[in-house]
Amino acid sequence: MSILVAGGAGYIGSHVCKMLNQKGFDIVVYDNLSHGYKEFAKWGEFIPGDISDEKLLENIFKYYNIEAVMHFCAYIEVGESVINPQKYYINNVSNTITLLKVMLKNNVNKFIFSSTAAVYGMPERIPIKEDDPKNPINPYGRSKWMVEQILEDYDKSYGLKSIRFRYFNAAGADEDAEIGEAHNPETHLIPLILDAALGIREDIKIFGTNYDTKDGTCIRDFIHVNDLADAHIKGLEYLLDGGETDYFNLGSGEGYSVREVIETVKRVTKKDFKVVETERRPGDPPYLIADSEKARSKLNWSPKYSLEEIIKTALKWHIKLRGKS
Numbered sequence: 202m203s204i205l206v207a208g209g210a211g212y213i214g215s216h217v218c219k220m221l222n223q224k225g226f227d228i229v230v231y232d233n234l235s236h237g238y239k240e241f242a243k244w245g246e247f248i249p250g251d252i253s254d255e256k257l258l259e260n261i262f263k264y265y266n267i268e269a270v271m272h273f274c275a276y277i278e279v280g281e282s283v284i285n286p287q288k289y290y291i292n293n294v295s296n297t298i299t300l301l302k303v304m305l306k307n308n309v310n311k312f313i314f315s316s317t318a319a320v321y322g323m324p325e326r327i328p329i330k331e332d333d334p335k336n337p338i339n340p341y342g343r344s345k346w347m348v349e350q351i352l353e354d355y356d357k358s359y360g361l362k363s364i365r366f367r368y369f370n371a372a373g374a375d376e377d378a379e380i381g382e383a384h385n386p387e388t389h390l391i392p393l394i395l396d397a398a399l400g401i402r403e404d405i406k407i408f409g410t411n412y413d414t415k416d417g418t419c420i421r422d423f424i425h426v427n428d429l430a431d432a433h434i435k436g437l438e439y440l441l442d443g444g445e446t447d448y449f450n451l452g453s454g455e456g457y458s459v460r461e462v463i464e465t466v467k468r469v470t471k472k473d474f475k476v477v478e479t480e481r482r483p484g485d486p487p488y489l490i491a492d493s494e495k496a497r498s499k500l501n502w503s504p505k506y507s508l509e510e511i512i513k514t515a516l517k518w519h520i521k522l523r524g525k526s
């Protein structure tokens with residue numbers, strides 16, 4: 202029996218694959234490499250392919266005896282999703298439906314889905330709990346919330362059991378720096394600050410310094426990618442033990458301001474760099490902090506990495522990454 206990891210050559214999926222492998226699971230990594238890297242698919246069998254390719258998926262399910270699916274494939278850039286929503290609805294929603302179709306056809310009913318804090322939109326209270334209102338404010342967030350609702354329907358009608366994990370800000374890298382964050386284009390805060398620290402970018406921009414927060418900049422909840430991976434293992438074990446469909450926030454529960462993150466990078470790297478304060482970006486909530494009590498109590502999950510450790514692991518990987526380019 203194997204676990205199919207769709208999108209396993211990407212940032213988060215590859216870290217989950219490393220941990221699955223360490224735990225002794227057989228894995229098949231399936232990825233079209235549109236945003237992933239063949240070198241990240243080091244664990245298990247790698248099959249290049251697109252989740253829209255029903256025939257290829259069919260063959261994989263038959264040949265490898267797939268027991269459960271972890272689904273990381275998606276386009277993930279919020280700004281691009283506003284400019285070109287079709288791209289997002291086709292890949293994130295329609296292609297996911299194809300993957301689910303092949304699962305149902307092959308009687309595979311365990312599914313772990315990468316959702317996002319973006320499903321909450323502008324949160325009404327902090328920390329955010331799972332049952333707080335879902336008002337995504339861009340096509341990316343809406344595509345994820347649509348899939349979440351589809352998964353509820355598929356459980357009721359077909360008995361497909363799923364776990365939806367709503368990640369907050371995924372960050373950090375593998376401690377051995379074998380894999381790490383390498384989005385192209387990179388839009389995430391920590392790798393962008395690290396580029397400034399390494400002199401690859403001229404400066405780092407802060408979008409908005411007049412929010413009603415402790416230092417005027419946005420507050421975010423950073424969660425180490427290995428803590429996310431650990432939650433996926435626990436979620437998988439829960440489903441394999443016959444667990445019911447459920448959904449969980451995954452965040453550290455700690456909020457750090459953009460300024461605090463920049464200062465921590467300066468301290469860890471011992472580098473100074475230019476910080477430019479600019480206008481707010483539309484759609485950035487002042488606070489995004491998870492209440493992850495449900496994952497802690499129900500899955501026995503507890504995140505282990507501090508912000509400093511997140512930045513240290515990210516730095517080690519980033520030096521290697523930028524050394525190559």
Ligand SMILES: NC(=O)c1ccc[n+]([C@@H]2O[C@H](COP(=O)([O-])OP(=O)(O)OC[C@H]3O[C@@H](n4cnc5c(N)ncnc54)[C@H](O)[C@@H]3O)[C@@H](O)[C@H]2O)c1
Pocket residue numbers: 207208209210211212213214231232233234235236237238250251252253272273274275276277292296315316317318367368369370371372384
């Ligand atoms: N990075 C974050 O902070 C964050 C936060 C919340 C949610 N998420 C979600 O987590 C998941 C993984 O994010 P990531 O940061 O690892 O992104 P990523 O781009 O590094 O990984 C996604 C992988 O999916 C592959 N892929 C995309 N479409 C595909 C398709 N049609 N067929 C086959 N492969 C395809 C890409 O090549 C890539 O390797 C995504 O679903 C994302 O929406 C990420």
